[in-house]
Amino acid sequence: MVFMDLPLLLDCYVQFCTYRTAYKENKVLSLEDATWFCPTTLLPLGDFLSELDKSKYVLPKNIGVKNYISTILEKHVEPHKVDDTYIPIMKASKFDQTHSEIICDLISKNMGIAEKTSVKLAVGELLDNVDQHSRCTSASFMAQRYEKMRFVEVSIFDNGITIPGSFRNSGKYGELTDPDALKKAIGGMSTKPENTRGHGLPTFISVLTGALKGEALIVSGEAAYYIESNNNEKLYKLDKKDGLSGTLIGMRIPLPMKKADVYEYIK
Amino acid sequence: MNTSSKKILVRTSVAKDLVTRNAATEFFKKLKKIKSNTVVLDFTGVVFMSRSFADEYIAQKNSFKTDINEINMPDTVERTLDAVSHVRTTRIEVPRLRAEHLSI
Numbered sequence: 001m002v003f004m005d006l007p008l009l010l011d012c013y014v015q016f017c018t019y020r021t022a023y024k025e026n027k028v029l030s031l032e033d034a035t036w037f038c039p040t041t042l043l044p045l046g047d048f049l050s051e052l053d054k055s056k057y058v059l060p061k062n063i064g065v066k067n068y069i070s071t072i073l074e075k076h077v078e079p080h081k082v083d084d085t086y087i088p089i090m091k092a093s094k095f096d097q098t099h100s101e102i103i104c105d106l107i108s109k110n111m112g113i114a115e116k117t118s119v120k121l122a123v124g125e126l127l128d129n130v131d132q133h134s135r136c137t138s139a140s141f142m143a144q145r146y147e148k149m150r151f152v153e154v155s156i157f158d159n160g161i162t163i164p165g166s167f168r169n170s171g172k173y174g175e176l177t178d179p180d181a182l183k184k185a186i187g188g189m190s191t192k193p194e195n196t197r198g199h200g201l202p203t204f205i206s207v208l209t210g211a212l213k214g215e216a217l218i219v220s221g222e223a224a225y226y227i228e229s230n231n232n233e234k235l236y237k238l239d240k241k242d243g244l245s246g247t248l249i250g251m252r253i254p255l256p257m258k259k260a261d262v263y264e265y266i267k
Numbered sequence: 268m269n270t271s272s273k274k275i276l277v278r279t280s281v282a283k284d285l286v287t288r289n290a291a292t293e294f295f296k297k298l299k300k301i302k303s304n305t306v307v308l309d310f311t312g313v314v315f316m317s318r319s320f321a322d323e324y325i326a327q328k329n330s331f332k333t334d335i336n337e338i339n340m341p342d343t344v345e346r347t348l349d350a351v352s353h354v355r356t357t358r359i360e361v362p363r364l365r366a367e368h369l370s371i
């Protein structure tokens with residue numbers, strides 16, 4: 001299903017939802033004809049497939065795509081191959097300092113990323129959020145450089161309690177809808193008591209859209225948020241069937257990456 | 268008067284990419300066990316510090332009873348710490364957004 005007026009990053013999530021709905025309707029999911037998955041589709045799809053019996057899905061005929069899917073179905077994956085075009089799937093029960101360092105190291109070495117500090121400042125806040133807030137049992141990371149389309153896509157997924165779930169658990173803000181909780185997180189409100197907390201997501205968004213001129217999608221529970229470099233932003237309330245048991249963050253950074261004084265964008 | 272000082276290599280003790288807030292907390296737990304008047308933190312080989320690590324580093328350092336002397340701090344780390352120390356208590360504006368319903 002393609003929604004003509006949706007941002008392409010959000011369309012990647014729509015693609016995942018379409019597969020999930022097809023499975024619920026048919027009790028089997030055929031990926032046979034799939035020839036391409038972007039990271040923002042692949043990571044939640046992998047998590048969804050990992051809950052299914054192998055007899056309930058058909059892997060793609062395309063060997064490359066099949067290998068992608070097979071890799072992400074494994075419980076723990078250390079990046080096994082590195083080159084200039086992608087950072088392969090990394091999957092673990094959680095992302096802590098050790099995993100974060102591996103990912104930062106890969107960002108430093110691969111993909112011809114020119115603005116390493118900017119990318120690490122953006123991605124670092126997401127990795128720390130997984131560590132601090134998600135209470136996940138599975139987290140995955142992947143990045144892909146699309147040379148012809150001139151962008152790098154980076155995605156992080158965790159199957160944790162979601163941002164709205166974390167806000168509700170904190171008891172700090174009373175009853176909140178999922179979009180309202182996501183809005184608070186983006187606006188620097190924190191579930192923690194210290195008044196210096198809550199700057200992680202705002203810094204991620206500021207560095208990504210300001211310094212790197214990129215775009216971001218955050219899907220968490222039954223809410224989604226999209227922002228692009230001109231600060232055009234949208235908040236969505238998703239139907240329950242279209243929600244996510246976890247948090248997915250996708251970002252696209254245009255190439256060549258812009259040089260900027262990234263420290264000005266720290267919130 | 269005891270004027271002892273102990274030098275710690277941050278890269279060895281934590282990592283060259285300092286990312287998570289928990290890593291900063293754990294680092295200072297280790298530092299608190301050191302019996303010395305001054306702790307010298309040598310940042311040789313460190314290449315990156317995240318905003319979250321920086322915020323926790325500043326908070327922990329502010330409440331740390333022993334003197335800390337930082338040496339060989341790379342420009343990227345120094346500028347991150349400087350930026351975070353200026354904005355960490357600043358309130359951020361919650362966006363005035365109304366949620367649109369999206370049915371897939």
